[in-house]
Amino acid sequence: MGRKLDDQKGITLLEVLLSIVLLVIVLTSFAGFFTQSALFVKKNEDKISTTQTAQQIVNLIEVKLTRDILSTSTECPSLPCNLDEDKLSGLLGRSFGSSQKIFAEFSKGTEGLIAVEVSVQDTNNPESNSRTFTYIRR
Template sequence: MRNKLNNNKGLTLIEVLASIVLLSIVIISFMSLFPQMTLMNHKTEDNLQAANVGKELLVEIKKLTFESIKNGDSLPITNISIDINSNLTIIDGTYKSFKVKISLYANLDISGEIQKLHRIRIEVLDDKSTVLTSTYGYMEHN
């Protein structure tokens, strides 16, 4: 009988269960990180696409004249709505499945002998009208 009590070879059921519980806790804590990383990747992808759309739209707008943009002519966006004030023209629309808001300032921001420039701000919005990115630029007064 004495030999059976002093036999420490092997693991008891309680030790096996305790190790399984500890291992499960560690694995579950790592598994909870994956959905968060996926969500952050989607947000980053949307922001990157929005920044590219804003820059691309700015390049397209710079090819047009100031008056044609102010009137909404030849703009590469759809679902256009234009609000014209004395110093600011705001154009809302859709460009490549993103909502965009173009602010065109009528006052000359920079004027000199060489050229006269108007400031442009392009905001790219998501479906909830949250600004994903803002792009700024200047265009010549033609």
């Protein structure tokens, strides 16, 4: 009439709790991995942004500036000279409304070229900066 409960097989409460604890430990380690990867992505986005801005400014310098324009400007009367964002905007005829600090350094290069170094630094993330170089040939 009655069955013995001793013969039944199943999972004990201790085994269930142990499996839950192990699952939480594994999931916590994965959560740390995703947090670190999100920080890495943000840092790389900032770096790409400064690099793209520097490259755009170099492209503008290569297209719009000539030796004559540079030598007759009041911003850069002689080489070497350093220009901040405002002076560079006046020289190129374009404003750079961004959250980045922009500097350009003009100096004498080899074979009569003018060497240009453009530096861009993100004001929100000082570790994110980029430097790009070019020459003015004409």
